[in-house]
Amino acid sequence: MDRRASSAAPKSANTAKKNRGVKRQLTYGEAIREGLYQAMETDPGVVVIGEGVPDPKAIFETTRGLREKFGADRVLDMPLAENGMTGVCIGAAMCGVRPVMVHQRIDFALLAMDQLINNAAKWHYLFNGQGRVPLVVRVLVGRGWGQGPQHAQSLQALFAHIPGIKVVLPTMAGDAKGMLLEAIQDDNPVVIVEHRWLYNIRGLVPQKPKRERLDRARLIQPGKHVTVAAFSYMVVEALAAAKVLAEYGVELEVIDMRSARPLDMEPVLDSLVKTGLLMVLDIGWATCGVSAEVSTRAVEEGFEHLRKPPKRVTLPDHPVPTSHHLSVDYYPDAETIAREALVLLDKPLPDDESEEVFLRLHRALPRDVPNPDFTGPF
Amino acid sequence: MTQPMQSLPEMYHTMLRIRRVEEALAERYPDQEMRCPMHLCTGQEAVAAGVSIHLRQEDVVFSNHRAHGHYLAKGGSLDAMVAEIYGKSGGCCGGRGGSMHLVDLEAGFLGSAPIVAGTVPLAVGAAWASKLHDRDQVAVVYFGDGCFEEGVLHETMNFASLKQLPVVFVCENNGYSVYTPLAERQPDRPILEIARAHKLSVDEGDGNDVQDVAIRAGKAIQAAREQFKPQFLELHTYRWLEHVGPYEDDHLGYRPAGELKKWRKRCPIQRTAQVLTEEYGWSQADFDKREKWVAKEIEAAFQFSKESPPPDSITASQFVYAE
Structure with a gap:
């Protein structure tokens, strides 16, 4: 039973049309590393800075070898001073540098909110279009293995609330590279939310430094029954649910939202015309979260197509406890998604078939790792 | 005679210009047409004048909410500053910033902002860029004594020192944060030693003696530029007027009796005038001539602001993102 469950998770979920013909596969982490490498090779103004960037663990391998290639001036560790160093990077960005900052946990970036919101997000606007802040901030969501309430948060909504910042959440390896390259080229502050559980997933990645837009959601799994707008790792869970449900004649149309600001609602609204039902999946909380934004926009702009209120699948409204015994029910997964989809569809399957779907999607305990070969302490 | 002394007439002019500009702003502020908070630096002009005399156009400056003096001394456009305070389209931010947010990229004044210590790391970042790109360019940031209570100042000094960046931290210690004296905010210890x-x-x-400022700033800027050694200057000075707004506020009683009077006697402009009279042989006519130049320039700036069209509110949504 458990074997079947893990085999439902796609090894490579990238079915995007534009990548057809690209045979080369990399993991998400490798794709980021390749993106950084190519960006630094192309533009001598690019620097990579963060706590642990040149250390033996190399930010989960994403900065491995960069210092050897590009030197200590451009690839550097950082004092434990998130706010000050964000300000330093903003000042440098105004003066011709393109800094890529990285925080191994998104939670650490909270210390930098003053500089990000008061300075980075405002500078271009405030000075009437004079001055630009081409800053990239990579932030990692450290879910799992008991990372607990201050090491595993999904805070994209905090950043996405702020005009002047772009917030993207690549899911596929190809996007991890392509959107990073685009973010580095962009003359605005861009926050890239990277979910740790995506790091080992392989995907098609073009070798060339091909950039991906930061303002486009992407339909990745066509289907006719329920529109599923998913962010980050929830795309993976959605695809797993879609795969099994499809065998029983229930089709999910899965959209990888890819970006929280700007939010691209077009594929969602297009899909609603066909399905009339919306599920919004986020890796964060519901209250004032990006799922709230997507749902509101769907109601405001696609009300006439909705047959039911949108259904959000998000984290429960409390912090994540550390013990995996306590967090067993914390993270919604493919099974949760299938259950909610079938409720939205007024239970279209006979009870025994529904139970079979849930059983096939049910994940074994413990659930604090994405798959058996992904272990701590990370 | 030391090098800065030769530039004394120029520094006098800079200080006089700042003083008269702010007096003109204060005089017109009650008209309710300058609808933004305004923090005047009256009494503190010597710091900006003594530092800027050593700066090149390509050197960059960042400042805080009390920025008029720093901006003007670095060569920021007076017309654009006054128009900005009036919220006009001809303002340096097209009316988006007001008095607390000044900018003149051409003059190397990269921006001022009021979050305490918020621009300190920006200057260090500019200095870092200068070093990375091997540019012969110094970054200066002006901030107050209150910044020593902000963590970001220490975070930033740590990095500037670690990487030996060409930055000059200029602390204008005027003894107060809004109405709160230093002794209520910090233990009795020299802030200079923290920087050390x-x-x-x-x-x-002495932040009220432009020659003293100029001598010290000259050394600091040269060392930052030539040796990539980050510098810290603490200049003691005093704010004559209220924290924000055009008026005096001695009647509020938060300053010890006689303190303001004592500092007024140490007016940096009068002190310089005395040196110019005694050592440079300036006559009343020399002073009158400069008063006239400044008055003419100020009149023109207010005229410019008056004629500058108001920005169209439909443009308020522009420039959220750079294209």
């Missing part, structure tokens, strides 16, 4: 502990080259001087 960060391994910055440090110096302190």
